[in-house]
Amino acid sequence: MIFKNFRINIIIRILLLAAAVFLFFYALNTDFRIVPILVGIVIISLIFSLIRYVDRTNRDLTSFLESIRFSEFTRSFQIEGMGSSFNELNRAFNDVISDFQKVRSEKEEHFHYLQSIVQNIDVSIIAYRKDGTVEMINKAAKKLFQIHSLKNIKGLEQLSNELVNTLLNISPGENTLVKVQDQDDILQLAIYATEFKIKEKLIILATINNIQNVLEEQETEAWQKLIRVLTHEIMNSITPIASLSSTLEIMLKGITEGGNLKEDLDLNTVLEIQQALQTINKRSTGLLHFVNTYRNLTRIPKPNFKIFPVKDLFKNIHLLMEEEISESKINFVTRIDPDILMVSADEQLIEQVIINLIRNSIHALDNRPNPTIELKAFYNKRGRVTMQVADNGTGILSEVLDKIFIPFFTTKQSGSGIGLSLSRQILRLHNGTISAHSIPDKETVFTMTF
Known part of the structure; x- marks a missing residue:
């Protein structure tokens, strides 16, 4: 058991080597010529054995580092019978391997967690390079574009050239809207892009949302609000005009007989007719002003930036x-x-x-x-x-x-x-x-x- 200790093994091997060297020089002064040769062979064997024994730790260390290099964290290290200092080295090796295993496991869990979110989120996501090479496309994007896979952004040309040009030329932090006619459907795509680097590769991450339904709802709501306002304004003018017109018709019938004007025409009646006509004119002018105002609202000049x-x-x-x-x-x-x-x-x-x-x-x-x-x-x-x-x-x-x-x-x-x-x-x-x-x-x- 004692020979299993590294230090004692080294000491014994050195002592044996020293004894062999002494015997070699001693044999040189004797008449036995074969003895020095045999002793020399023993010396060489002892030296080789000593070197190999000492290099054992280097081999174990090399194996340990290579396992880290190639991510082989399933193996364990055990340098047995080398003494207490090597027991500590064993523990250190295995602790490092255990820590690497833990970090790798956590990274894999984190990766799968993010991958699950990206793939199952209800937002279309495409990651691609500047040349259009697609690094990742999630399920929502595949469903939106009705495709099974996408190797390059240019593969979307059959859907829309405008969409392809937008994705290839969009600037980081830019929001843009692209309209796509997809067979029987219309897509209003809101696109936002961001940019980052992975191993010197410039990656563009584009999020794409079909906001057609939202736009239609907002458009409908806007029209309803506008129609309510227009109806209110128009009715405010049309109602008194219609009422006064009816009143005027009755009054005019009352002052005419068989198509001729009555001789005893009342001045007050004439004044009432005049006042009614003025009111109609005023409301008509107001309605015309309202229409002109609405027209001005839709004729804003293009900004001169x-x-x-x-x-x-x-x-x-x-x-x-x-x-x-x-x-x-x-x-x-x-x-x-x-x-x-x-x-x-x-x-x-x-x-x-x-x-x-x-x-x-x-x-x-x-x-x-x-x-x-x-x-x-x-x-x-x-x-x-x-x-x-x-x-x-x-x-x-x-x-x-x-x-x-x-x-x-x-x-x-x-x-x-x-x-x-x-x-x-x-x-x-x-x-x-x-x-x-x-x-x-x-x-x-x-x-x-x-």
């Missing part, structure tokens, strides 16, 4: 609105962060939107204590240019807030109801948004994001 400092825009707006603001004794504040903030937009259209919002604020601040309008511009948390018009006026009730952007909806007696709707249209033409937040009698904020 240019990059300009927000500071110049705010300065010009302040000059234009200074007289109205001063007359209303309103405190007007502008804040721009950073001071050199630039925006790409149609300056005249955006100026029109902001002026409309400021005029709404002036109306809301009537008879309010310490009236204040704040015009702000900054980068939001997503890095997009944002402008806000805030006031401490009467505010907007929550039940009204979701209706203020509907065409012709207004809470003002003399309002046309197209200002905010027109503003939203202009922001959409800028690929931006406009939203409102209000706390009645405290604060109202309109936010434009570009």
Whole structure:
């Protein structure tokens, strides 16, 4: 048992080697010529055995490292009979292997977990390279495009060339909408792309949603709201016109006999007829104005984009609105962060939107204590240019807030109801948004994001 200890084995082998060397030199001084040769062979054998014995740990270490290199974590290491220090080495080897097994198992579980989510999520996902080579496509995407597999994005050309061009040329962080005519169905695809690297390979991850049903629902809802408004406005004009026309017909029948005008025509009757005609004319003119207003809403000019400092825009707006603001004794504040903030937009259209919002604020601040309008511009948390018009006026009730952007909806007696709707249209033409937040009698904020 003692010879199983590494240190004792080394000592014994060295002692045997030393004895053999001593015997070799001793035999050289004798007449037995064969003895040195035999002893020399023994010495060589002892040296080879010693080297091989010492290299055993190196072989075990090499085997251990190769198992890590080739991910062979199922084997265990046991260097037996080499003493306590090698028992510790055994434990260290096996602990490392165990840790690698655990990490690998956790990674595999995590991979399968993510793979399961990606494959079963109700969002179409495609990961592909710049040249269109598809790295991964999930079940939702296969179902959407009615395919079993996809090796390259160009394989979707039979479905839509526009879709292929969009996927190959889309920029990271870009949202875009593609319409696809698929046999008997129409797909409205909302596409968002992001980009990342794996082992120096640039991968584009595109998420695709068919929002056709959502768009149809929103379109139907928008039409219903618009029809209600149009019906309300038209009926407000048509009803009195129809009523007055009927009344006039009765009155005219009463003052005519056999196609001739009565001789004793009452002046009051003539005045009543005149007043009725004036009312009809007024309501007809109002209806015509309403139609022209609606037509203007649908004829917004295409934006002429240019990059300009927000500071110049705010300065010009302040000059234009200074007289109205001063007359209303309103405190007007502008804040721009950073001071050199630039925006790409149609300056005249955006100026029109902001002026409309400021005029709404002036109306809301009537008879309010310490009236204040704040015009702000900054980068939001997503890095997009944002402008806000805030006031401490009467505010907007929550039940009204979701209706203020509907065409012709207004809470003002003399309002046309197209200002905010027109503003939203202009922001959409800028690929931006406009939203409102209000706390009645405290604060109202309109936010434009570009």
